[in-house]
Amino acid sequence: DTAHGHSAGVVKTIERIKGTWPDLPVVAGNVVTEDGVDALADAGADAIKVGVGAGSICTTRVISGAGMPQLSAIWFSAQRARARGVPIIADGGVTYSGDIVKAIAAGAGCVMLGSLLAGTEESPGETELFEGRRYKSYRGMGSLGAMTGLGADRYASAQGGGMRSAVGTTSNKLVPEGIEGRVSYAGRLSEVLYQLVGGLRSGMGYAGAATLDRLRTGSRFMRVTTAGRTESHPHDVQITNEAPNYQRS
Numbered sequence: 001d002t003a004h005g006h007s008a009g010v011v012k013t014i015e016r017i018k019g020t021w022p023d024l025p026v027v028a029g030n031v032v033t034e035d036g037v038d039a040l041a042d043a044g045a046d047a048i049k050v051g052v053g054a055g056s057i058c059t060t061r062v063i064s065g066a067g068m069p070q071l072s073a074i075w076f077s078a079q080r081a082r083a084r085g086v087p088i089i090a091d092g093g094v095t096y097s098g099d100i101v102k103a104i105a106a107g108a109g110c111v112m113l114g115s116l117l118a119g120t121e122e123s124p125g126e127t128e129l130f131e132g133r134r135y136k137s138y139r140g141m142g143s144l145g146a147m148t149g150l151g152a153d154r155y156a157s158a159q160g161g162g163m164r165s166a167v168g169t170t171s172n173k174l175v176p177e178g179i180e181g182r183v184s185y186a187g188r189l190s191e192v193l194y195q196l197v198g199g200l201r202s203g204m205g206y207a208g209a210a211t212l213d214r215l216r217t218g219s220r221f222m223r224v225t226t227a228g229r230t231e232s233h234p235h236d237v238q239i240t241n242e243a244p245n246y247q248r249s
Contacts, residue, residue: 002062003142006036010206011043018044030091032073034080037152041084046053050077050108054092056115057140060177071106075221078107097199097245103201105219106211114138119186127185134185140178145227147174184247195245 002010014028015196023053028040040048047079050073053060053067061067068076087109092101094111103111118125120221125136127235139145186192209215224232232249 001028001029001049002115003030004034005031006039014040014043017111017113024127027089029089032068032077034076037077037080037084037086037088039063041081041086045086047087047089047109048077048081049089049091049112050074050095051091051112054141054179056092056095057138057178058092058142059140059161059179059190060142063175063177071102074106074108082107092145097196098203099195099199101203101207101215102221105215107209107216108223113196115183117186117189117192119183120189120192121187122189123184125183128182130182135182136185137180138183139180142176142178144174145180146178147176148235191244199245 004010005186010028014026017024017026025046026044027044027047028043031037031048031050032050032052033042037048043227053062054070054073070090074088074090077088088107089110089112090103090108092114093113094103094113094116100111115138117123119136121164123136123138125138128135128137141147168221170183204210204212207219208216209218239248
């Protein structure tokens with residue numbers, strides 16, 4: 001699990017693992033291109049994680065200039081992964097349950113969730129009170145706080161730029177690719193998952209898909225303009241009773 005999965009270090013590590021334990025399933029990433037998928041599949045990866053800079057707490061795209069919009073990354077990666085017989089996992093970019101629907105429709109086998117679950121009671125973040133509302137702390141693995149702990153290896157940003165631990169490294173010697181923040185308290189995990197699964201089922205119903213495979217093969221994508229995106233959200237009203245599955249980001 002690294003921010004740059006299409007790298008020699010990751011490929012060699014996969015080859016070593018599969019050479020020693022050929023039956024051990026290996027999930028590797030992250031990549032956003034067809035070539036990245038090929039490299040990890042050739043090395044022996046059994047599943048591939050897709051997404052660079054899509055996470056809500058990630059700054060990789062603006063700090064390094066690297067990355068790709070998540071839906072495009074899923075689409076292009078999935079085409080190649082399907083030909084290679086390797087499933088992909090969409091990592092990042094999920095803000096609403098509808099994003100799960102679109103990720104799977106674009107070819108993902110499943111999705112990874114971060115911020116959507118970070119506010120749950122069961123998440124490890126500390127509970128905070130701010131202006132009378134409850135929040136849970138949330139940070140990226142590329143944030144200063146995480147990197148001075150255990151996260152620097154993922155971003156190769158320790159002293160000297162090598163893949164080494166940054167424990168004890170001063171913050172001014174690190175180049176973070178993430179932030180630390182807070183998300184609204186979301187209640188029990190089971191309640192959040194209920195809404196997410198309900199949104200996925202609803203999306204499958206609109207697409208006429210009885211199965212996830214049918215959702216992947218039978219969906220159509222349309223380009224959405226800025227005006228169309230605005231129209232997709234509640235507009236021209238003030239929300240007086242918040243829904244459990246919607247919060248304007």
